[in-house]
Amino acid sequence: MIQCVSLTHRYRTILVQVFASLKQRVLWKWDKDTMDDLPPNVRLGKWLPQQDILGDPRLRLFITHGGLLSTLESMYHGVSVLGIPVFADQQSNMIKVQRDGWGKVLFWDQLTFDNLKNTIDIVMNDKHES
Template sequence: MNSCKNIFQIPPDLNDALYNVSLVLLNSHESIFAPQPHVPCMVEIGGFHVQQPKKLPEDLQKFLDNAKEGVIYFSMGSNLKSKNLPVEKREAILKAFSKRREKVLWKWEDDVLPGQPANVKLGKWLPQQDILAHPNVKLFITHGGLLSTTETVYHGVPVIAIPILGDQKMNAKNAERAGYGIVLPFPELSEGKLSELMDEILTNPSYTTNVKQRSRIMKDRQIDPLDNAVYWIEYVIRHNGAKHLRVPYMELTWYQFYLLDVLAFLLGVVIVTVIIVKKGCSYLYGKLRKSKDKGKQDTSKLKRS
């Protein structure tokens, strides 16, 4: 807050800032999400943070290179720590991993993992992008965060997603719908369920086929997403805020924005129509009554005569 005050002598009004946005950089892409309609000042740069694979540390490189049956990479991200898993969930995961032919690389934030199987290698911090880029990595067990999802799609690795919070459930469901992942709800996590899902993904080639197709879509761009972001930022600067990209509704008054003027007009049309119909019906009813009364009078005269 103090640093903000040093920059802005008068704190900006958030509403003014919201309606004075020149450019929106969206961390999304159609390879991950369903296509969405955008206005010109909204630019997709999903995958901008993904970098070319770098050389792995010697121990990791050797571990991955020697994994002839493949590698399962397990990480719950930087905010959710595997060491804080409930004991029963940790034990279930360990038992499932111990029965695999594949090697397992686990982001584990403590010095010791009780009951660590021989095929499991630990790391308090792991270079995730470089690991996913290795051809021996066959499966990524993840929490389903956006950055992890983007990286696994870019490198073409199918996932088992165990979403915990935020957008993770949405990302996990998207992966499942797109056919390159399976959702494993945390309450349902057990040795049997995890083993079943690992077998499904590692023996069914459709998951890898689907994610590699998504990878090709993400990489097939006219311009690198980071270069695209730089271009549009500089474009807005060159054109003094690029107001010509702003859609007209940003300038609407509140009653126009909520279409109250349109609703008032439509309501007026309905009221006028009802009044006209009512008066027309009253007029026709009156004419009909007069006609009936005249008929009764004529009938009475005939009877008297």
């Protein structure tokens, strides 16, 4: 329903810069095979096996729009999430996740390099932060 390639240049640049700053590898669902300025720690995929990825014990964080299925799948697998909701129930799903203490919500108007990087660090390093 949401195509990543429709991200504004500003938001895509923030995501690329933050992902490049991480020591972890990043899997990013992206609707094209390539991307300009792709960091070496980021792998793109038009389709990724979400259940397999969420079930991998090496996974530290799932960044999602916060739709119901992604939220339930993350909960089932015990994966911390960072939600950046777009529309419909996503905002309320992510507010509940944050309230319950297993993830954070970041709204698009709050998306800056520092906010995203700090929120990723909080979620990955303190699963009980709320």
